[in-house]
Amino acid sequence: MTRVAVLKGGRSLERQVSLKSGARVQDALERLGHDVIGIDVGHDLVERLRATAPEVAFVALHGRDGEDGTVQELLEALAIPYTGSGVSSCIRCADKVIAKHHMRDAGIPTPDFFAFNETAFKELGAADALPAIEERLDFPIVVKPASQGSALGIKFAAAAKDVPGALVAAFSYGDKVLLERHVRGRELAVSLLDGEVLPIVEALPREEDFYDFESRYEIGRTEFVCPAELPDEITARAQELATAVWDVLGCSGFARVDLMLCEQTGELTVLEANPIPGMTETSLLPMAADAAGIGFDALIGRIVLLAHL
Numbered sequence: 001m002t003r004v005a006v007l008k009g010g011r012s013l014e015r016q017v018s019l020k021s022g023a024r025v026q027d028a029l030e031r032l033g034h035d036v037i038g039i040d041v042g043h044d045l046v047e048r049l050r051a052t053a054p055e056v057a058f059v060a061l062h063g064r065d066g067e068d069g070t071v072q073e074l075l076e077a078l079a080i081p082y083t084g085s086g087v088s089s090c091i092r093c094a095d096k097v098i099a100k101h102h103m104r105d106a107g108i109p110t111p112d113f114f115a116f117n118e119t120a121f122k123e124l125g126a127a128d129a130l131p132a133i134e135e136r137l138d139f140p141i142v143v144k145p146a147s148q149g150s151a152l153g154i155k156f157a158a159a160a161k162d163v164p165g166a167l168v169a170a171f172s173y174g175d176k177v178l179l180e181r182h183v184r185g186r187e188l189a190v191s192l193l194d195g196e197v198l199p200i201v202e203a204l205p206r207e208e209d210f211y212d213f214e215s216r217y218e219i220g221r222t223e224f225v226c227p228a229e230l231p232d233e234i235t236a237r238a239q240e241l242a243t244a245v246w247d248v249l250g251c252s253g254f255a256r257v258d259l260m261l262c263e264q265t266g267e268l269t270v271l272e273a274n275p276i277p278g279m280t281e282t283s284l285l286p287m288a289a290d291a292a293g294i295g296f297d298a299l300i301g302r303i304v305l306l307a308h309l
């Protein structure tokens with residue numbers, strides 16, 4: 001029996017998702033016979049960690065603070081072993097621009113992009129460069145905040161007139177945004193547990209034109225196929241790319257890599273890596289683990305065993 005603190009909730013926009021992930025994780029840990037303490041992360045986090053002195057912290061947070069290395073840094077400071085990736089890896093994964101630069105430098109295909117801080121528009125006239133960017137990326141252009149998850153703040157600009165509005169929307173989520181080449185095709189996710197790939201999940205949103213917030217968390221809005229029905233060589237390539245991303249970004253414990261399979265070229269490109277993927281009823285990593293014969297409780301048990309400092 002281990003004394004495990006489940007860190008959940010927090011102040012990020014994905015608070016509700018995290019509360020769901022956290023509740024499921026807590027239930028699983030209790031079934032496994034651990035001594036479980038649930039902590040809704042807020043101002044008293046350090047105080048509560050000191051008071052409860054857990055042997056392990058299970059970080060079930062998504063988005064700001066929880067997934068970007070902040071909470072991990074605090075756990076390091078308090079010398080409490082924690083689940084998932086370390087500080088530097090979280091920093092690399094949580095910022096899509098940093099992650100994409102690492103991938104591009106390592107030769108891992110990721111859609112072309114240009115990224116700017118708000119100051120580039122306010123002080124350097126970046127808006128005047130938009131026509132050149134639009135020509136390079138072609139329409140539709142995907143505009144997204146660098147540090148968000150669950151598809152929040154993502155817009156597809158169909159024409160030049162849509163770009164400024166999409167930028168304003170993305171900047172409302174953070175001070176760095178990227179304009180990215182749109183990939184039309186199939187949406188794949190490769191989950192990894194301790195660096196080993198799990199079966200691929202394909203997400204097929206039923207109505208929405210992409211895998212948005214609603215299609216992620218409302219049961220029945222998306223059809224999931226796992227293992228994804230793909231030619232063997234595409235499966236192998238997707239798993240090889242996901243492993244390369246795991247290595248380049250320095251992940252540990254578990255992670256999920258999101259990819260697109262381009263309908264036109266048949267090429268795979270990596271959109272991002274999630275250091276703390278969702279653990280909800282509709283989440284992809286638990287689905288992938290299940291397809292590999294690893295039930296939810298066993299998955300959570302493994303993740304706790306992989307906790308580190």
Ligand SMILES: Nc1ncnc2c1ncn2[C@@H]1O[C@H](COP(=O)(O)OP(=O)(O)O)[C@@H](O)[C@H]1O
Nearest residue numbers: 142148149150151152181182183210211258271
């Ligand atoms: N370049 C792109 N081309 C096509 N669809 C995209 C692209 N980027 C994002 N999307 C859509 O938006 C969703 C979320 O994008 P992603 O980069 O994975 O961010 P996050 O999941 O962190 O919000 C994807 O699952 C996909 O449906």
Ligand SMILES: [Mg+2]
Nearest residue numbers: 150258271272
């Ligand atoms: Mg994603």
